[in-house]
Amino acid sequence: MAIVLIYFHTDDSLHDFKLFTRKLYPSRFESGSRVEYSEETQRLFLVQSREVPTSSLSLFDYTPELCPFDHGDYYSSNNSIPGSSNCCCFNKHQPVKLESYFQLCPCHKLCLTLDSHAAACAAHELALSRIFRKKFIKYAKSIAGMDSSFENVDSSDEIGIIWIPFVIEIKLEYPKQKIDYSWFYRIQSLIILKLKSEEAMALLSTLGGGFSALGDYYERHSLEAGKIALRQLKIALTICDPLIAARCYLYVALSLMQRGYLRESKDIIRKQYSFAKGHFIKDYRLIAMCKGLWARLKFMYYLQKLERQGIPCNVQHGILSNFCLNYNVCNILQPTNGQDESIIQMRVGAS
Known part of the structure; x- marks a missing residue:
């Protein structure tokens, strides 16, 4: 009770x-x-x-709200409502x-x-x-x-x-509102730092993307893209954002990959992929970036293997432009020097 x-x-x-x-x-x-x-x-x-x-309703239970019609004519002496049908x-x-x-x-x-x-x-x-x-x-x-x-x-x-x-x-x-000015100043400085850091990251990402695209052709552009990635990494560590820092590490790995440091690039990609899979915030874009760079790294190892076997090959935008008709490759069109990649057709068959 x-x-x-x-x-x-x-x-x-x-x-x-x-x-x-x-x-x-x-x-x-x-x-x-x-x-x-x-x-x-x-x-x-x-x-x-x-x-x-409704069959057990009586006059005592009936209220006008139950029905929009007037039942006054149907009230009878036995407290029931005839004509209920x-x-x-x-x-x-x-x-x-x-x-x-x-x-x-x-x-x-x-x-x-x-x-x-x-x-x-x-x-x-x-x-x-x-x-x-x-x-x-x-x-x-x-x-x-x-x-x-x-x-x-x-x-x-x-x-x-x-x-x-x-x-x-x-x-x-109603609670008495008290403004905590000391806490406000602390939060205000953090917000300003966050906004300025995001603006700087956006500018550096645009600039780094351009240098990284040219890094497939010129080593100095690839080196410059790596320096920009290190600047982005410094900003990410300043604002304590581990997910953005992981992306910056992947940018560094791409720069190393373009300059031929495949083993160092492989170590970075593995570490960042393990971090992305185990982090409590699942950043699927970061995981996809790791998988994409790993696929490119496998391709670069494949090209390195071909060069060791004496097969001449060239890479422009990640596409083979010159290849011999050996080693499971046939029906390749003439090299396009990276100008029209859509017409390249490659069919891998049995040797």
């Missing part, structure tokens, strides 16, 4: 309520019930809803929902006024901790007087009364 009710409200609405047993275990009202707060009377009401078949609300296959109102009246009551922020924390802890409930009730009794008056009880016959032994009413107060 519930004997403790704690509810939080403002002047016009009920925000939350907690119901507990004698030993302060959580309890609740019957299913299908709800609690409403009356702004005019400042009282709590329990609304119980039930569905009844002509009424939309007396379809036997559609039960009618009725509501009963009960006023929740406290035997003993405590009234508190709390800051909205503190009240939200208290409501959260009341729902979780039984120890906190005991200490909260003890604290409420120590700072608020006990009220056992019954002046606010509605004695109307139309509304039932449910007595609750102990009620704590908590009225929410």
Whole structure:
């Protein structure tokens, strides 16, 4: 049986309520019930809803809200409504929902006024901790007087009364806003640093992308792209963003790959791929970048193998332009020197 009710409200609405047993275990009202707060009377009401078949409805249960039609001519002396087959609300296959109102009246009551922020924390802890409930009730009794008056009880016959032994009413107060200027200045400096870093990263990414594209043709451009990637890495470490730092490492790996340092590039790609797979934030774009660079690295190793075997080959935009008709390669068109890659057709067959 519930004997403790704690509810939080403002002047016009009920925000939350907690119901507990004698030993302060959580309890609740019957299913299908709800609690409403009356702004005019400042009282709590329990609304119980039930569905009844239309065949059992009587004149006592009937209210005009059940049907838009007037049934005054059908009332009979035996408290029933004849002619129900002509009424939309007396379809036997559609039960009618009725509501009963009960006023929740406290035997003993405590009234508190709390800051909205503190009240939200208290409501959260009341729902979780039984120890906190005991200490909260003890604290409420120590700072608020006990009220056992019954002046606010509605004695109307139309509304039932449910007595609750102990009620704590908590009225929410709008919190006093205090500006924390020291914290504001710290956050402001971090935001400005973040915005400037993002702007610098965007500019360096555009510039580095151009140098990296030319790095397939000229080694000095590839070297310059690597220097730009190191600058981006420094910015990423300054703003403590590990995902952006991982991308910068991949840019460095691409620069090393273009200049022939395949083993160093392979170590960087492996480390960054392992980091991207194990990070709690799954950056699928970073994983795709690792896979793309790994595919290019395999191709570069393949070209290195061909050169060791004495097969002349040239790479422009990652496409073979000169190749002999050996080693599983046939039907290759004339070299295009990287000007029209779409017409290159390569078919790998059995040797």
